[in-house]
Amino acid sequence: MTTATASAAVPILTMTGICKSFPGVRALHDVTFRLFAGEVHTIMGQNGAGKSTLIKVLTGVHPTDAGQITLNGTALTIDTPRSAEAAGIRTVYQEVNLCPNLSVAENIYIGNLPQKNGRIDWQTLNAAAARLLSGLALQIDVTRPLDSYPIAIQQMVAIARALSTEAQILILDEPTSSLDEDEVQRLFNLLRQLKARGMAILFVTHFLAQTYAISDRITVLRNGELEGEYLTGDLPQLKLIHKMVGREIDVDSLTQPQAAQMAQPGATFISTHGMGHKGTVHDLDLEIHAGEVLGLGGLLGSGRTETARLLFGVDRCDSGAVSINGHSARFNSPRDAIKHGIGYCPEDRKKEGIVAELSVRENIILALQARRGLFRFLSRKRQDAIANEYIKALGIKTPDAEQPIGLLSGGNQQKALLARWLATEPGMLILDEPTRGIDVAAKLEIMDQVLALCRKGLAILFISSEMGEVVRVSHRIAVLRDREKIGELDAGQADERAVFHMIAGGGA
Ligand SMILES: Nc1ncnc2c1ncn2[C@@H]1O[C@H](COP(=O)(O)OP(=O)(O)OP(=O)(O)O)[C@@H](O)[C@H]1O
Ligand SMILES: [Mg+2]
Structure with missing residues (x-):
């Protein structure tokens, strides 16, 4: 264990010797953590x-199995969310868990609404x-319903709620x-103000x-x-990755284009002409070949997810045509799309x-069973084999295949979801x-898996807000803006700047 040079200041919070196990999982063992006033600690x-x-x-x-918590130098028992709140510890969880149909103001003061003569x-x-x-x-x-605002604002409201009563510690x-x-x-601007x-x-x-910012x-x-x-300044990025993973990791593969080293794509798997859906995306011409990764470039709201939903039959096309392996196809539901592979x-x-x-398990x-149909059950033996194969291949951290998936950490749930489709x-x-929500090492593992499948002939449509990632894995990038395709870039000519240049209206 290494400890940053203790500053003269005394921590506001210390957790020492914290241990926590769940059935079959030792989640925390003898963990120490310190938090100082006026800092952001990641x-x-x-x-x-x-x-x-x-x-x-x-x-x-x-509740902990062992360990102590002290706040401002005094030992503290935290056994319920209420006792944490009373101690001035506020939390914003990843999922905004407020009430979407109540007003912003109600969400902030829910459970604590001001009253006058017995009324709100x-x-x-x-x-x-x-x-x-x-x-x-x-x-x-603040009188408008919470869900009339974008998620970022909703998150700010969640933070405001956390700060509506005396808070010393904010957890995100x-x-x-x-x-x-x-x-x-x-x-981040908000966090800097609070820190000050x-x-x-x-x-x-x-x-x-973000950690470094x-x-x-x-x-x-x-x-x-x-x-x-x-201290952040003492821990360069590469060293941090190394510490997290516990071994050296090939960082080049995080930044170098991968697609260029791959085999030439094969026959066209899917092609769309003028595909569209009223109110989401329109006039899309896309073509994805076997053994090819087509990346979708574009900003949040440019129509990336809407395109995916159309191609999977979640939303129905109301214009244009789709063909699969050269035969025209029509998806009225995800079931149809799954049948088409x-x-x-x-x-x-x-x-x-x-x-x-x-x-x-x-x-x-789930998806495999859905494709086979309800009356052709996979034998339990076969299910076990498949589940265990993917748990191993993707490094899913779980005591065994029978663990309820909700008990897995967020990133491991994501891996299991990928396994479902693979x-x-x-x-x-x-x-x-x-x-x-996936850590660096798992990110590499997942992308390696995806690219390996691609080499075996899988066609892939890849969407990510991290443009660097799109550029790295794609053979071609279709660039979307305002729910339309505005052009395409080849792996060779594309870097992040080229994509942003195109989005900004510069053309190829
Ligand atoms: N309620 C629970 N029951 C059983 N196991 C649990 C429970 N909560 C967490 N675990 C297990 O404890 C371990 C630590 O999980 P935790 O959610 O703290 O990870 P994390 O670092 O937050 O990961 P991620 O980056 O994926 O969110 C994991 O192996 C997880 O499966
Ligand atoms: Mg987590």
Whole structure:
């Protein structure tokens, strides 16, 4: 264990000797963590390293098996979320868990609505909410329903809610995974303001660039243990990756184009002409060959996910034509698309992907079973074999295949979702943000897997907000803007700048 040179200051919070096990899983073992007032402290570590568990211990969601917590020098028992709140510890979880149809103001003060003569005092409520938000440099109509605002604003509201009562410590678990660049900057500006006011901020992210942009201190967890605590300035990026993973890692493959080294693509798998859907995307001409990765470039809202949904039959085309292997095809539902050999890893794994109560095995075989039809059950032996094969191949961290998938860490759920589609041995796979919330090493593993499949003839449509990643793995990049394709770039000529140049209107 390494410890950054202790500054003269005394930490506001210390956690020592924290241990937490779940049946079959040692999630945390003898972990020490310190947090200082006026700092942003990032916890980093691979999927399943114990980051969220440490946070849940601190917020009273999980009782610890062993260890102490002290706040401002005094020992503290945190056994319920309420006791954490009473101690001034506030949390914004990754999923904004507010009430979408209530107003912004109601969301902020829910459970604590101001009353007057036995009724809700709307005037006071709305004024207080507006004041709080304007303190966060956000001037919005607080009487409008929360879901009438984009996710970034909703997240700000979640933060405002966390700050509506005395808070000393603000915890953010992967808050930026669904934000675009501008929104991230807004959030960071806010965090800097709060930090200047002396708040202690604990942040979890998988984006290395963000870690370096915002944090003063980094704690690295590995396999449920403390690897070390560092001042950000003392820990160069490569060293951080090494500490997280516990071994040297070939960083070149994170940055070098991969597609160029791959075999020439084969026959056309899918082609679309003038494909469109009223209100989402229109007039799309796309062609994806066997053994080829087509990347979709474009900003948030440019129509990337809408394109994926059309190609998978989630939304129905109302214009244009689609053909598969040279035969015209029509998808009225995902079922049709699956029958034609298409798989789709959606961007929102919670909403459209995993079934939390089912086991890892059941989640993995789900799509395969759906394609075979309900009356041709896969034998249990076959199910076990498939599940175990992918658990091994993708390094899914779980005690066994029977663990309910909801108990896996976020990144490991994502891997299981990918396994679900790989198990169907599809002709084409649509990957929408497949590496979101996934650590660096797993990201490499997943992309390696994907490219290996591609070499065997799989056609891939690849969507990612990280343009560098798109450029790295794609043979060609179709660039979208305002729900239309504005051009294509070849792997050879494309770099991030070329894509942004095209989006900005510069042409190829
Ligand atoms: N309620 C639970 N029951 C059983 N196992 C759990 C539970 N919560 C977490 N785990 C396990 O504890 C380990 C640590 O999980 P945790 O969610 O803390 O990881 P993480 O570092 O946050 O990962 P990620 O980056 O993927 O979010 C994992 O192996 C996970 O499967
Ligand atoms: Mg987590």
